[in-house]
Amino acid sequence: MGISTMGWIGRGAAALAIYAVAAGTASAQDKELTVGMASTFATVDPHEESNSPHNAMSRHIFDSLIYRGGAAENEPQLATSWEIIDNTHWRFHLREGVKFHDGTDFDAEDVIASVLRARDKPSQAFASYTRNITDVTAEDPHTVVVETSVPDPMILNSLSRIRIISSEHADDDVAAFDNGTAAVGTGPFKFVSYTPGDRIVMERNDDYFGGASEWSKVTLRMLPDNGARLASLLSGDADLIETLPAEGVARVKSSDNLKVIRGQSTRIVYLGVDVARDQTPFITAKDGSKLDKNPLKDERVRKALLMSINRPAIVQRVMQDNGTVAHQFVAEGYFGHSDDVDEVSYDPEGAKKLLEEAGYPDGFRLTLHGPQGRYVNDSDVLQAVGQMFARIGIDTKVEVMPWSMYADKYSNGEYSVFLGSWGVNTGEVSNPAIAIVAGRDEAKGTGRYNGGGINDPEINKLLDEATSTLDEDKREPILQKVSELTFNHHYLLPLHYENVVLGASKDVDYKPRGDKYLLAYEVKSAK
Incomplete structure (x- = not known):
């Protein structure tokens, strides 16, 4: 018999309910959002690299079993609940009725393919998270068991890092993700285009199980140059920018249309x-x-x-x-x-x-x-x-x-x-x-x-x-x-x-996260 973890499950389910409501119900609206990123990412393949700008970008298109909240809390995402079977086996119950952006059904095979792909990729970008995972098996189409080589107290965190792709694309290379062929997730936004070193453009997934975002189109622009990133905000080309340059704080504060958002x-x-x-x-x-x-x-x-x-x-x-x-x-x-x-x-x-x-x-x-x-x-x-x-x-x-x-x-x-x-x-x-x-x-x-x-x-x-x-x-x-x-x-x-210091239009609100990810799904219109 498994060891119950219903305390985790109950809190997480409540959190997800809030998360879904917070996404807004404005799916019929056509609002666009442009974010100026302070760093670059090199690929759309969610398992090829593991760094903050890459992982934040991939979160827009792909989901994980566990959602890692802004205060490092674990919440249900593609897994609705989980329990410990014994010291080296965890059982995850998968969300039913979820579809990938291409209309295919999400099930246990996609989880197995994704976790093992992240573990076995030659880049070994996710080795810190997958190092203890020995196997992932399906008990049925909506239940998986993750086996670890040793008791792993960080397994929930580790699984929150691994994005779930369609098993149909498990063998695809980086190029297939970058041109959009394999960039098929279950997340709140769908891939539209990717220009290396410049931007990724995405459109709203109206059928997202967490609730459709109010943003019909999201553009993440890579603007590592402080001056260019600040200029994009001051000109109105960007609605929100990461890492507001220190020299721009006074200008943003003095603007009638802009504001500074701070966090830890x-x-x-x-x-x-x-x-x-x-x-x-x-x-x-x-x-x-x-x-x-x-x-x-x-x-x-x-x-x-x-x-x-x-x-x-x-x-x-x-x-x-x-x-x-x-x-x-x-x-x-x-x-x-x-x-x-x-x-x-x-x-x-x-x-x-x-x-x-x-x-x-x-x-x-x-x-x-x-x-x-x-x-x-x-x-x-x-x-x-x-x-x-x-x-x-x-x-x-x-x-x-x-x-x-x-x-x-x-x-x-x-x-x-x-x-x-x-x-x-x-x-x-x-x-x-x-x-x-x-x-x-x-x-x-x-x-x-x-x-x-x-x-x-x-x-x-x-x-x-x-x-x-x-x-x-x-x-x-x-x-x-x-x-x-x-x-x-x-x-x-x-x-x-x-510290987290963002520059933003007064038309949007955002609560900074401890991990410094800037996620479009969590950006809201100002009230």
């Missing part, structure tokens, strides 16, 4: 450092000659780098107060936050002493890498950090590039010191730790974005334990220890948490 996010921005190689490619002596060892393998050097960064000043001046200084994966009050993580203060003189102790009294030369237009004021943050490194004797060159060029290189560990970020959409520590701190292991699905080559046996062991422990009271202290080891050893250098 769980996205941490950090510097990753190469702690794996004996010689690291982008650090040399000041005269350009090779060093006999990698300075970043010395914990004192890593701490010195962090001590040299005036993070409060970056938040105030570079981020224009649109951020909060970070010391660990999650802020106080979130699951896995530890009071025993050292909060390193700005101390350039102390940083110089640590460098001297480590054998680098004159510093060294490094190149700092990062993306441009992916995170809030990312290139400006890097320039500020570079100047601060220089003040402790580290000659720093900053190199930035488009996200499309940067993404694979940083996650594959090609750089010495690099800018990274993770949206902690689960609101707890295991999600970022598995992806960016755990030792890279394709078979286990860990460390997919561990660009610094971190491979601490104690952290790996703790994460194995945490991700197979269903008892939350036992699980939290394990994750707190992961936080302590990660940040007290300075494997990552935390900078700040991003």
Whole structure:
């Protein structure tokens, strides 16, 4: 007999009812919505990549078994309820009467095909979420059982990340999704066209089971350039833009037709450092000659780098107060936050002493890498950090590039010191730790974005334990220890948490989400 989870189911069903009503009943109206995205996505294939702009885009066309709400709550979507059969088997009851955009019926075969496709894709973009899934089987057309290799307390979150496609397109390639042939979901909007690097256009799904959106047409424009994105809002070309540039806040506030929308996010921005190689490619002596060892393998050097960064000043001046200084994966009050993580203060003189102790009294030369237009004021943050490194004797060159060029290189560990970020959409520590701190292991699905080559046996062991422990009271202290080891050893250098700052027409309303997704289905006409 399965273990009942009706408490989850009841709350979720109520949430979905509110969600459906909130979608509006204006299906007969012809209203168009244009959103200016702050980052780009590279494909419409929902399983090829896993990053915030891509996953937010795919949510418009495709649904998941579980809907992840703006406050990281689990709500029913294509699954109406679920229960634990035993420690490694979960049963999901599927919503009946749902159709794909091409009119075909949704059933268990589509779930099986989608989950296994996401798990087995060569890109391994969803490895962090599918790593424990061993099989998915159908008990009947509207009931599936997900089997995991170990007890997995995060399985609901994991399944909320995986979009459900039609099983008829399970073997289709990326091109088939990008040209629309395979971009057939059950979601609130239907694919119309996709122009890489520019925009995706969608039309309303009038038969959506959650209720038709009031927007008959939605355009997501990719506008990573701050000036272009702000201009699109000021000119009226966009109704809503992500990441309102700091320099545009006053202009938006003074406008009779525009407004600023603010909220909190769980996205941490950090510097990753190469702690794996004996010689690291982008650090040399000041005269350009090779060093006999990698300075970043010395914990004192890593701490010195962090001590040299005036993070409060970056938040105030570079981020224009649109951020909060970070010391660990999650802020106080979130699951896995530890009071025993050292909060390193700005101390350039102390940083110089640590460098001297480590054998680098004159510093060294490094190149700092990062993306441009992916995170809030990312290139400006890097320039500020570079100047601060220089003040402790580290000659720093900053190199930035488009996200499309940067993404694979940083996650594959090609750089010495690099800018990274993770949206902690689960609101707890295991999600970022598995992806960016755990030792890279394709078979286990860990460390997919561990660009610094971190491979601490104690952290790996703790994460194995945490991700197979269903008892939350036992699980939290394990994750707190992961936080302590990660940040007290300075494997990552935390900078700040991003805040959500949107620019919008006064004709629309939107409640910002913790994951920073901007979803057209949740945008409403202002009352």
